[in-house]
Amino acid sequence: MGYWVYILASKPGGTLYVGVTNDLVRRVYEHREGLADGFTKRYGVKTLVYLEPHEDISRALQREKNIKHWSREWKIDLIVAQNPDWRDLYKEIVR
Template sequence: MSKAPAVYILASRNKQVLYVGVTSQLVTRIWQHKNDIVSGFSQKYQVHNLVHYEQFDTIAVAIEREKQLKKWRRRWKDQLITDNNPQWLDLYDSLL
C-alpha cells in the first residue's frame, strides 16, 4: 500500500465540500491533509475525511481516473461514495 498509486476523495465534516486527488503514497498524503500540512483547498475548506479511494497499478492510470472524476457532476461523485461507503465514514484508520 505504501507506494501504490491511488485516487482519493476527501469530504468536509458536513459533506458539503469534496476534494479529489491522486498520490503514490496514500497514507502519507491523507495524513498531510488531516494535519493541514498541504496548504490550499483542503486546508482552507477543512476537507479532511477520506471517504473514497481507488488503487491502480500505475500512476498514469491513476491520473487519468482523477481527471475523469474531477469532470463528474457532484451527484455522480456522491453516488460513487455512497455505493462504496454508505455512511461516508472516514476510511483513513482502515489504511493503517
C-alpha cells in the same frame, strides 16, 4: 497497489476534494493535519471517504481527471456505492 485515487470530504455531503498519490497514508495525513496549503486546508476537507487503487500512474491520473470533471451528484454516488455511511477510511488504511 502503487497509486491511489481518493476523495476527501468536509462532512457527509459536504465539500469534496479528489486527489491522486503513491503514498495514501502520508498524503491523507498531510491533509488532515493541515500540512498541505490550499483547498483542503482552507475548506477543512479532511475525511477520507473514497479510495481506489491503481497499478499504473497514467491510469490513476486519468481516473482522477475524469472524476474531477464529473458532476457533484456522480461523485456522491461513487462515494455512497463504496461507503454509504461516509465513515472515515483513514483509520482502516493506517492499520
